[in-house]
Amino acid sequence: MWLFKYIAFTLFVLIECKKFRFDYPNYDSEVDGWFKFHRIPAVWRDARLRCRMEGAVLASPNDFPLLGGLKRVIADNVGTSRGVYLGANARFSKGDFSSIAGVPLARMPVDWLPNEPDNLDNNEECLMMMSNGSIADVSCSRVLPYVCYKKSTPDMLINDCGTTDKEYNLEPRTGSCYKFHRVSRTWPRAYMACTAEGGHLAIINSQQEALVLKEIFANNSPAQVSINSRETMHIGIHNWNERADWTTINGEPIPEPEHHVYFQGQPDTEEFCGGMMRDGELGYSWCGVIRPFVCEMKPDSLQQEINK
Template sequence: MLKTCYFVCLSILLITTGLVRCDNDFVFDFEADGWLKLHSEPATWSEALLKCLNEGSVLASPLNPGLAKALRIQMAQLQGSDIYLGVHDFNSKGLFGSVEGVPLSAMGIKLGLKDAAKDCITMSADGSTSYSTCTNPLPFVCYKKNENQTLNECDYEYEYNEQMGRCYKVHVREQTWSRAYELCAYEGGHLVILNDEAEANLIKSMFPAKEGKQFHIGLRAWGAERIWTTIHGESINDVFNHWNTNQPDNWLGNQERATFLRNGKMDDVQPWTVAMFVCEKSPK
């Protein structure tokens, strides 16, 4: 069946079977339903993550069979080298997921016992995956996804908001950011992402009358540059980003997580700060 793609690209286009290429080296793959860019120059995992973020993309993971196939096609240019995937357990040790927040189990990746020193995952040319340290420089692929969501109804204990088209659940028992991330994942959701002021106002309305002063949210800083992104790899410039007065200040040099305050503003906190939190998920 003939496939057609409509888009704007400020360059001369080269159209090949199933692919559209622009001069910034991103290639659109129909099966992956998104744009990919191979970086053959090796980098550490954190360097790879930041390079993709700076290009408006995320470090690629085999989220589905189409994307897994597209990654193998890109890897054919590397003469056998492995690549870093955007899969890690930095948010909660032992709980691996992609930078978009997709858990390992949903990708069909099965691995053996984890080495405590290996927090990243690599992929070989045959599609097999392995635990890896994150400091050995390797090639990698950046990915820009086409968004497409189908909405329906919420699970038990989650409340559906018609305006947002999303399901939410408030956890009043305070947890660290990583534990909150883990609990939301276990429920099939993720820490809430404040996409705009309307959603921020909705979450503000969810604060209990007396308990707690802040919610953990799905926003964190990466690297010495402190590049803030959501747990789904979105730039802070593309989502709600109203900080409290004189924040973020990175007090003591280790405030790498974000919270949402009762006054409707954000604050940066240390990873071990305990707070209430809100989980979010798509309706079924």
């Protein structure tokens, strides 16, 4: 009996370990990983980036198991009439298609659709695949659905923050997890990064949290931040394109901190986004300026099951 229990427990642990995040729900043993279908179409550049920000890659049929898995995902979600972007592309050198993982197209078990490739207008550097596994070269500026793929690796551990991203740390004073991004991005790209990671741009819900964010910024010296604009970081505050109508990105009022909030005086005509300076003061910032930023997530936000 004990042997049966031991085997059952071991199996349970093995199955439980095959977890990534709630939006990559089904472990596929044939590809030893997870697929996520993105229904909202995007240009190739954004598709690649979103997969990367989710901790995955834009999927390519690098081998027969991946081809089979991709065909199943496309058939289940797109049907036979439309295609999805592949990670394989020739953006570095025209005609030299290879996957993001470096597998050349000639090594992939795929066939071209009739009359493809045609490199229409000499502007087709990305690939689209149909549910039967046939491919076509397409413009990278088309908007298409896409599939992200996460390979299971032995070092994948879900930490206290419910994520495999080791840069998220749990802060007991607020019950939230935070990640400081040293690679600077514009405010919209920062928003995208945090959302893709399963969280959101940091939202100040209390003076305590304002202090926590100030400390996180202080722990990352200007020299550690990748590029200029190192003295202000993006956080989850926005004016919704209305002068002086500053709220959090969830539409909540910003808690009055002890320090000043410099939100007055911005021009009427431009969109501004909220930031925190190194001294902890809050202020407006041009959304298009690349700055470091902080993402926040709750420990259960990536592992929570969703009820539909």
